[in-house]
Amino acid sequence: MTDYTLYYWSVPFRGQFVRAVLAFAGRSWTEAGDAEITRRMEGPVGDMPVPFMGPPVLVDHATGAAVAQTPAIVLYLGETLDLLPADPAARALTLKVVADANDVIDELTLDGGRQMWTAKRWAEFQPRLRKWMSFWEETGRRHGLKPAAGWLLGGEAPGVADVVTATLWTTVADRFPAIGEILEDEAPMTAALARRVAGTPALAALAERAEADYGEAWCGGRIEASLRRVAG
Amino acid sequence: MTDYTLYYWSVPFRGQFVRAVLAFAGRSWTEAGDAEITRRMEGPVGDMPVPFMGPPVLVDHATGAAVAQTPAIVLYLGETLDLLPADPAARALTLKVVADANDVIDELTLDGGRQMWTAKRWAEFQPRLRKWMSFWEETGRRHGLKPAAGWLLGGEAPGVADVVTATLWTTVADRFPAIGEILEDEAPMTAALARRVAGTPALAALAERAEADYGEAWCGGRIEASLRRVAG
Numbered sequence A, B: 001m002t003d004y005t006l007y008y009w010s011v012p013f014r015g016q017f018v019r020a021v022l023a024f025a026g027r028s029w030t031e032a033g034d035a036e037i038t039r040r041m042e043g044p045v046g047d048m049p050v051p052f053m054g055p056p057v058l059v060d061h062a063t064g065a066a067v068a069q070t071p072a073i074v075l076y077l078g079e080t081l082d083l084l085p086a087d088p089a090a091r092a093l094t095l096k097v098v099a100d101a102n103d104v105i106d107e108l109t110l111d112g113g114r115q116m117w118t119a120k121r122w123a124e125f126q127p128r129l130r131k132w133m134s135f136w137e138e139t140g141r142r143h144g145l146k147p148a149a150g151w152l153l154g155g156e157a158p159g160v161a162d163v164v165t166a167t168l169w170t171t172v173a174d175r176f177p178a179i180g181e182i183l184e185d186e187a188p189m190t191a192a193l194a195r196r197v198a199g200t201p202a203l204a205a206l207a208e209r210a211e212a213d214y215g216e217a218w219c220g221g222r223i224e225a226s227l228r229r230v231a232g
Helices: A017-024 A036-040 A069-082 A087-110 A118-140 A160-175 A177-186 A187-196 A200-215 A219-231 B016-026 B036-041 B070-080 B088-108 B119-142 B158-177 B177-186 B188-198 B202-216 B221-231
Strands: A002-005 A029-031 A056-061 A065-068 B005-008 B029-031 B057-060 B066-067
Touching: A002 A219, A017 A069, A017 A087, A017 A160, A017 A200, A017 B029, A036 A087, A056 A069, A065 A069, A065 B088, A069 A087, A069 A160, A069 B070, A069 B088, A087 A160, A087 A200, A087 B070, A118 A177, A118 A219, A160 A177, A160 A187, A160 A200, A177 A187, A177 A219, A219 B158, B005 B016, B005 B036, B016 B070, B016 B088, B016 B158, B016 B202, B036 B188, B057 B070, B066 B070, B070 B088, B070 B158, B070 B188, B088 B119, B088 B158, B119 B177, B119 B188, B119 B221, B158 B177, B158 B188, B158 B202, B177 B188, B188 B202
Parallel strands: A002 A029, B005 B029
Antiparallel strands: A002 A056, A056 A065, B005 B057, B057 B066
């Protein structure tokens, strides 16, 4: 019996933020699997663990609680597993980082592949991608992050904001080297922080498991192929 | 001296969720104004109150804390003004409702007007719009909401989830009568809840102020005009 059931597609993408928080906290979970997710999504709302338009959905086996929407799931795990800072502003900034990370991956996939990446679109996106990266660098700077030490929101130990940051940037940098190079250039402290946090045993094991389970996949589909052509 | 500065465009849309929580809690705020928002957004990240890609941003004058991203702002206000339930699952569901509301308004504006509404697109969107509405109805049903009594997540008094629900559905129903009619049909308990909460003195006064300040505007621009053609 695991601690949770996670409904998320068999790719990293948005679900990897939730998996990373679970792994960081040393919790176990069962993946519901793509067929079950589809069945629930397309079935009657009354049969859903919680009404949801798309995954992730997390079910806590200990309490029966079911939560959808990534920032809400992160809040739930953060509060019940005592992973959030005590200060309300730092707690809110943690959720802000999660929402920003969600926005970045939506933009990197052109909102779920509405359009495909072309060299021209990718070139036009560069200033905005760098602006997103600069947000992490500036956030770290304001909280005492240094090139080889510190955490995104300060404090003595890595928190949820660091876990989500590491998951976002190492997951894309490992799969799309051009993005990793831009990050090193635009936000070197963030790149180093991401590597430092992703190198902790729990997150390193999770990355290995993702590679074993999903191969090089990130979001999947044609949009991933088009991103690989411009940033691979 | 007001309690907060809110950076949000001079329309309701996403910012109205934050305004509604502030009004519900009896707090005062100054609107930064469109010119100042643009100046901050386009200026150096080091000069931003908090790094942000778009509004809303809220600055708390008492603490100096600055937060961006709607769910994070709602968490900050909910925690510091004691507006959230005590139970972690109910707190997370509150954020889930905020994230759903954000998704609904993004879909109603075709993600910021990437395309314009046509009669055909609007007709094709109907099942999905009804599905969204059914999420509110089902959530209420699971927490004891009745046609003329109760709150979205249960409890003895309206909370942030009710305030955001009321703001979402009454703001669109008042401006786009066709959406109000669909809501009455698909989610009658939600429609009644929204009217009940929106009728409380603080939120009724806020709606009057929105009408005085913004007229019939919701999100503004060509996308609003196209939505009015199909749902006005």
